[in-house]
Amino acid sequence: MAQQNIENIEGNAEGVVEDNVEATVGEGNVETAQTVNPLHGRKVLSFVRRSARLDARLQRAMDNHAARYVLGDIAEEGRLDPAEGFRFTGDYVRDHWGSAAPLTVEIGSGQGENVVAAAVAHPERNFLALEVYEPGVAHTVLLAAKHGLENLRIAQINAPELFAVMEPGVVDEVWTFFPDPWPKMRHHKRRIVQPELAADVRDALGEGGVWRIATDIEDYALHVHEVMDARTDFENGGGLTVSLPTAHVGKGNAAEAQALPHADFMESPRFDGRVLTNFERKGLDAGRVIHDFTYRRV
Template sequence: MSGRQTDALDRLWPAYGFDIAADLDGPLDPAVLFGRRSPLVLEIGSGMGDATAEMAAADPDRDYLAVEVHTPGIANLLDLVERRGLSNVRVAEGDALDLVRALPAESLDAVHVFFPDPWPKSRHHKRRLIQPAHVALLRSRLVRGGTLHCATDWAEYAASMRQTLDADPELVDAHDGFAPRPAHRPVTKFERRAVTAGRPIFDLIHRRR
C-alpha cells in the first residue's frame, strides 16, 4: 500500500470500517451503522473504491455499504471518503454473504455486483457469487422494487448471470435482456482495460417484484 493508503486505514478504519467475522455477532442495523435511516445500497466487491466514492458523492440521500477483501482497496476507499468529505459510506471487510445474512429482510434499496470474479474454469463455477441460492438471499434483502445490478466483462458469466436472475421467481428483468450501460455506473480502470482489450461489457438490472 502507499503511505497515504496506510495512513487512511490506520486513522479512518475505526470510524468507517468493520470486520464482518470479528465485529458482527448478531443482526446489523444500518440505521445504527450510518447514524440515520436512509435507503441503503450494498456494493459487493468495491475494488479500489473509485466507483463507490463517485456514486456516493452523486447520491447523498442514499447510504453506501461497500464490502471488499482486498486491503489496499479498502484503504483507498477510506482515503477517498475523507478527501471527498463523504458521510454516507461505510466499509466492511470479509465475506459479503455473511454480511447479507446479518442484514434485515427488505433493508436494501439496491445491490451492486460489478465485475465479480468470473471463476472461468468449470470446476470453479460453484464459487461464483451469482448462483441461485445466493441470488435468493440477496433478493430477500431488497425492498419491493429494489434493484439487483450486475456487470461483467466475461461473456460466458454474463449468460449464466442472465439465466440465473431470470429464473428467480421474484425478480423481473428491467430491460428484457442486457441493459444499456447505465450513466450512474462510473467507468473504472478495470472496465477501461477490458474495453481496450476488446471485451464487451454486460449489464443486467433486475427488480424485486
C-alpha cells in the same frame, strides 16, 4: 506463484483467478488455503484470501480514518463472517450512518472508485462497500476521507455471509460490477452470482429493490442469465436483446464460443450510475462487450 499486488487490481469484485486455489505464496511464506481463507471448509468461496501489506499512504489512511468509515463490529475478529448473533437491521443502519436514507450495497468494491463517486453524487443516499481485501478497503477509506463523505461505510466481510443475516427490506439496491469471472470450467462454482445469494439478496431488498450486475465476460453473462432469469422472485428489467452461446466455455476452450448455438437474452443499457474505471476501460479497449443486468425484486 508470486503474490499479486491487490492494490493494483481494479474492479475485481471477489478476488483473483488462481491456477491453484489450494495454496498461495506471499512474502516467501507458503500459505495453505485454510490459513488464508477464514471461511475455508465451510462453503465454496468466490475469492482466495491473501495477506497483503499496506503501503505507507494506505496505512496512514487506515490509521487516521478507519474508525470513521470501517464497520468493525460486523465481522468476527480476524475472520470474514458476521460476528455471532449479529443482525444487519434498519436500526443498525440508522445508528452507523446517522440516517434511514435508502441504502445501496456494493458487493466487491475493489479500489472504491465507483462507490465513492456514487456517494459523492448522491448525498441523499447511504452506501455500504463490501470488500474482502484489505488494500481495497484501505483505498476506499482513503477516497472517502478525501471527499469527507458522511454517507459511506465499509465492511471487510464475505458478502454472502452478510446478506444471510440481513433484515428483510433493509437494502434498496445491490451492485455487483465485474465480479471475478473464474474462467476455468472447474472454478465456475466459485462465481459470486449463485442461487443461494440471489435468494438472500431478494429478501434483503425492499419493495421494488434492484440488483444491478455487470460483466465483460460473455460466459459469465450466460451464467447470470441461468441463475437469475428463471427466478420468480426477480424480474429481468432489461430492454436490449443480446445473443449469447447456450453452452459454457472455459479458459481452455473460450475460442469455441462463436461456433456454439446461440440464443437471444434480455439485458440492460449501461448503468449510468457506474463510473468508467480503468478496469472497465481496459475491457473495452480489448474488444470485450460489457453486459449489464437489472433484476428487480417482485
